[in-house]
Amino acid sequence: NAGVTQTPKFRVLKTGQSMTLLCAQDMNHEYMYWYRQDPGMGLRLIHYSVGEGTTAKGEVPDGYNVSRLKKQNFLLGLESAAPSQTSVYFCASSQTTDTQYFGPGTRLTVL
Amino acid sequence: SQQGEEDPQALSIQEGENATMNCSYKTSINNLQWYRQNSGRGLVHLILIRSNEREKHSGRLRVTLDTSKKSSSLLITASRAADTASYFCATVPYYTGANSKLTFGKGITLSVRP
Numbered sequence: 001n002a003g004v005t006q007t008p009k010f011r012v013l014k015t016g017q018s019m020t021l022l023c024a025q026d027m028n029h030e031y032m033y034w035y036r037q038d039p040g041m042g043l044r045l046i047h048y049s050v051g052e053g054t055t056a057k058g059e060v061p062d063g064y065n066v067s068r069l070k071k072q073n074f075l076l077g078l079e080s081a082a083p084s085q086t087s088v089y090f091c092a093s094s095q096t097t098d099t100q101y102f103g104p105g106t107r108l109t110v111l
Numbered sequence: 112s113q114q115g116e117e118d119p120q121a122l123s124i125q126e127g128e129n130a131t132m133n134c135s136y137k138t139s140i141n142n143l144q145w146y147r148q149n150s151g152r153g154l155v156h157l158i159l160i161r162s163n164e165r166e167k168h169s170g171r172l173r174v175t176l177d178t179s180k181k182s183s184s185l186l187i188t189a190s191r192a193a194d195t196a197s198y199f200c201a202t203v204p205y206y207t208g209a210n211s212k213l214t215f216g217k218g219i220t221l222s223v224r225p
Binding site: 004033035040041042043044045048058090092097098099100101102103104105 | 213
């Protein structure tokens with residue numbers, strides 16, 4: 001079992017460019033989440049999904065979109081990247097609202 | 112908005128000593144969880160305690176929960192250099208439903224000196 005994987009691991013974008021981060025899990029979990037982690041801020045929830053075909057906004061959703069077309073995948077999109085979106089992005093999954101399993105993270109820099 | 116607030120923000124101890132980390136939260140919870148994050152890595156779940164529990168153990172970890180004070184403590188006994196990491200508490204609010212989500216604190220940086 002690979003658990004939760006994230007692609008890519010690192011990315012550098014210029015302001016205004018777009019990109020998609022891919023999260024995949026092989027644990028057949030219903031719930032999936034996207035967080036961002038910034039120094040001194042802990043983890044903040046961007047968007048989440050409670051099942052295939054569903055998405056919902058978290059604490060900091062502005063500037064991001066998500067899609068969950070397949071149960072095992074959760075995509076995070078940035079349509080027009082801004083320097084404020086420079087961060088480390090973590091995906092997580094869970095079967096219930098208990099334990100979450102995290103991916104290794106994607107380090108994104110927006111110039 | 113952060114639900115949990117950890118204390119202290121940073122802790123430095125000698126190998127073999129015990130490390131105690133505290134977490135306070137504002138609203139009623141269904142459960143409280145502790146996670147560890149090694150530098151440059153994702154978070155790893157350590158232990159979960161439910162609102163009707165007062166204490167749980169897992170190996171060298173002991174977590175307590177005081178719902179009247181809205182606080183929890185994580186104790187790591189006989190610390191090792193490998194315990195050096197950031198530790199986060201996270202809470203799930205009391206109301207039930209599919210949209211219950213974890214809210215993380217800002218974390219505690221633990222350094223264990225060899």
